[in-house]
Amino acid sequence: MKLSTKGRYAVTAMMDLAIYGSAGPVTLADISQCQGISLSYLEQLFAKLRKAGLVEGVRGPGGGYRLARPANQISVAQIITAVDESVDMTRCKGEANCQDGESCLTHELWMDLSKRLYEFLDGITLADFVERPEVQEIARRQSREALRHHLLFGRFAA
């Protein structure tokens, strides 16, 4: 497990999907503009998120991305590992017999720590963020505006 700015990009983008996704798919162009991330870079990140089964894309006008599962079934740990593929384990793993044939104890301890960290991040889902009152407030405002936008442009006008 690794945690860098790349993971942050993915997590914040997924938060966007979770928050604003109630009114239909969210385009990468929107996220790009809002978060200041390059569009093509976002596309590459979302390719990984899609391969990991976390999002699904909707093509064509009015398309975008939406969560592949309910927000309470997508954890932060899943997002980070999907994007930050890093299984570069310790080098001194079995064969190195430092300390009189005993394999390095600290590696065991590190494995334990990283496991704990993963479990912690796996316990935090996107829903934990979306369900907050202030987020709900903004999301409602956003969807009202989205609806007005649709009406202005005749999206729903039969």
Add this chain to the structure above:
Amino acid sequence: MKLSTKGRYAVTAMMDLAIYGSAGPVTLADISQCQGISLSYLEQLFAKLRKAGLVEGVRGPGGGYRLARPANQISVAQIITAVDESVDMTRCKGEANCQDGESCLTHELWMDLSKRLYEFLDGITLADFVERPEVQEIARRQSREALRHHLLFGRFAA
């Protein structure tokens, strides 16, 4: 906050200090050999750890590094932030007024998440690892060997 292999090196090295440090300072050469990390690279890491006040060096023969504080007062978060200095905040921070003048909500949420993560890692101290029975066992064996080593080389022979 960031978490990469660099931070892992630092944390595992600090574990070594906490475990084997009871019998005097631990040399970087030992850690280097045990963990398979380059000596000079370790020196650079420990320079940062020392500047952060987490360890103190003892020069001369028989020297090495020891923890600057008791192990239960050194958290994993402190070690990682000491070594992984990364305060590269979000780019769209106040001035970007996406979504109708409202600053990006997801940044707030990310800040909250990283704060939670820090608090989690700050709650885990080196002592949590040292105090385990199996670690205690090995540490005792190690110190017996260290003592024998001292006697063999006449360290304590008046």
Add this chain to the structure above:
DNA sequence: ATATTCCCTAGCATAGCAGTCGGGATTGGA
């Protein structure tokens, strides 16, 4: 049809990682 969106591949500049080298300064022990 056409514009909009996702999708894919290739390349590219830069920064940071991990390491090397070469030298100090300090200090315990012979």
Add this chain to the structure above:
DNA sequence: TCCAATCCCGACTGCTATGCTAGGGAATAT
């Protein structure tokens, strides 16, 4: 007093991953 073991410091280097650009597809609402 000298030597060897340590910590300390700075500069340099190859390599990888990051973040980004460019350029093209394929699907699909209108």
